[in-house]
Amino acid sequence: DSGVTQTPKHLITATGQRVTLRCSPRSGDLSVYWYQQSLDQGLQFLIQYYNGEERAKGNILERFSAQQFPDLHSELNLSSLELGDSALYFCASSVAGQGGEKLFFGSGTQLSVL
Amino acid sequence: GENVGLHLPTLSVQEGDNSIINCAYSNSASDYFIWYKQESGKGPQFIIDIRSNMDKRQGQRVTVLLNKTVKHLSLQIAATQPGDSAVYFCAETSKSGSARQLTFGSGTQLTVLP
Numbered sequence: 001d002s003g004v005t006q007t008p009k010h011l012i013t014a015t016g017q018r019v020t021l022r023c024s025p026r027s028g029d030l031s032v033y034w035y036q037q038s039l040d041q042g043l044q045f046l047i048q049y050y051n052g053e054e055r056a057k058g059n060i061l062e063r064f065s066a067q068q069f070p071d072l073h074s075e076l077n078l079s080s081l082e083l084g085d086s087a088l089y090f091c092a093s094s095v096a097g098q099g100g101e102k103l104f105f106g107s108g109t110q111l112s113v114l
Numbered sequence: 115g116e117n118v119g120l121h122l123p124t125l126s127v128q129e130g131d132n133s134i135i136n137c138a139y140s141n142s143a144s145d146y147f148i149w150y151k152q153e154s155g156k157g158p159q160f161i162i163d164i165r166s167n168m169d170k171r172q173g174q175r176v177t178v179l180l181n182k183t184v185k186h187l188s189l190q191i192a193a194t195q196p197g198d199s200a201v202y203f204c205a206e207t208s209k210s211g212s213a214r215q216l217t218f219g220s221g222t223q224l225t226v227l228p
Contacts, residue, residue: 002157033216043158043203043218056215090157100146100165100207103216105157 004106012112018079025093032074038087081113126225133191137204144206153200
């Protein structure tokens with residue numbers, strides 16, 4: 001168990017809908033990362049937050065947004081969903097978020113867009 | 115970003131044999147490397163890391179070798195066990211401006227044969 005908690009584990013929805021994925025980092029970790037994993041793209045970095053503020057952006061679509069709350073949990077919002085958004089979404093956390101440190105991953109949320 | 119990739123997508127080894135998983139990277143500024151193991155239905159799990167000021171690091175049954183001259187990283191697993199069957203990812207970080215992000219390779223599927 002990595003200590004990173006993600007909910008829900010599975011999510012099935014329809015195109016055009018909006019969903020929210022939730023992540024609780026390891027105790028003491030200030031930085032949260034979101035990754036998308038699909039069969040043809042591997043693990044793609046989406047966005048990073050550190051202590052409530054956005055620190056870095058990766059290949060995140062404009063239809064997607066995220067935030068980190070004062071209690072350090074994070075939510076990833078996916079809107080206007082398309083079939084191609086079906087993927088595993090992972091949250092990871094680290095202590096400082098400065099880079100050069102290991103990330104601890106949650107078990108992921110499997111999103112299926114029908 | 116620059117490419118972090120794996121030489122082989124699949125690797126099959128006999129139980130008890132040693133496994134070697136290879137990874138090439140192209141960014142000469144990469145200075146921190148991590149190996150992750152991902153079992154089916156789970157998130158990536160940290161195995162071992164190495165910084166660019168080292169060329170070898172050992173853990174429990176695992177050794178990571180770093181050859182900066184040819185930009186090559188390998189993970190050696192001693193006495194491979196059925197529980198080692200998983201996808202193995204190498205990841206690297208380098209500084210780009212003020213950001214340091216972890217970039218993952220495409221993964222190698224290790225299958226341990228009885």
